[in-house]
Amino acid sequence: xxxIEEILVLIxxxxxxxxxxxxxxxxxxxxxxxxxxxxxxxxxxxxxxxxAIIFQNVFTTAGFKSKGxxxxxxxxxxxxxxxxxxxxxxxxxxxxxxxTFNKILAIIMVIVVxxxxxxxxxxxxxDIEKTTGKHLWLSxxxxxFVGIYGGFIQAGVGFIMLFILSSVNxxxxxxxxxxxxTVVLIYTFSAIAVFIYNDAxxxxxxxxxxxxxxxxxxxxxxxxxxxxxxxxxxxxxVMVVIMAIKLxxx
Numbered sequence: 001x002x003x004i005e006e007i008l009v010l011i012x013x014x015x016x017x018x019x020x021x022x023x024x025x026x027x028x029x030x031x032x033x034x035x036x037x038x039x040x041x042x043x044x045x046x047x048x049x050x051x052a053i054i055f056q057n058v059f060t061t062a063g064f065k066s067k068g069x070x071x072x073x074x075x076x077x078x079x080x081x082x083x084x085x086x087x088x089x090x091x092x093x094x095x096x097x098x099x100t101f102n103k104i105l106a107i108i109m110v111i112v113v114x115x116x117x118x119x120x121x122x123x124x125x126x127d128i129e130k131t132t133g134k135h136l137w138l139s140x141x142x143x144x145f146v147g148i149y150g151g152f153i154q155a156g157v158g159f160i161m162l163f164i165l166s167s168v169n170x171x172x173x174x175x176x177x178x179x180x181x182t183v184v185l186i187y188t189f190s191a192i193a194v195f196i197y198n199d200a201x202x203x204x205x206x207x208x209x210x211x212x213x214x215x216x217x218x219x220x221x222x223x224x225x226x227x228x229x230x231x232x233x234x235x236x237x238v239m240v241v242i243m244a245i246k247l248x249x250x
Contacts, residue, residue, distance in 0.1 A: 014210065023235050064177070087147075177224060
């Protein structure tokens with residue numbers, strides 16, 4: 001594959017992955033294999049992919065903001081908590097076989113999607129968001145662990161955040177997505193610092209992929225606000241099923 005073809009492939013994959021990450025999650029299941037296919041070792045591909053995620057979430061956050069979706073200061077509180085967790089997560093090694101972990105994660109993904117489908121049919125009597133008091137502090141604690149998870153793995157972290165924001169804070173899926181991308185943007189800075197320190201980033205591929213991710217994230221954020229929770233929930237179900245199958249069987 002020549003350099004022009006490589007650039008086109010990375011941008012196209014970035015657009016698709018950026019859109020998937022914004023609407024639900026799991027876009028890295030597409031971008032990471034492509035980076036490895038193009039010749040990067042898995043650890044370099046992991047670090048390189050974080051460059052694209054940074055750019056994606058800068059543009060995605062701006063896209064949600066342009067549609068009037070406001071997440072501050074709640075997203076900052078939980079984002080800082082996740083940032084601290086990500087510093088820890090990026091420094092530690094998980095003492096578990098990769099195959100075993102993937103199957104556990106697949107089960108978690110299925111539980112998450114069943115919960116969201118069930119919740120959509122039996123909504124709370126009150127639709128008031130719970131972002132203060134004990135619910136705020138509970139989210140801060142939970143997002144610390146989300147940060148640890150996202151710091152060293154990333155794949156599937158969006159699903160977990162949507163689950164917490166929906167169940168603990170009673171926040172709509174549209175707004176939860178906006179909070180999700182802000183939190184990922186915040187904590188990825190700490191994770192990426194570790195990859196930079198260990199010289200585990202291919203900047204040329206990362207910045208090329210980032211162009212696509214940014215475009216996909218920008219348009220998907222604006223489109224998801226227009227379509228609302230119903231579309232996001234359906235898309236989320238499809239992506240969780242695909243991710244669970246991949247983690248369990250491949």
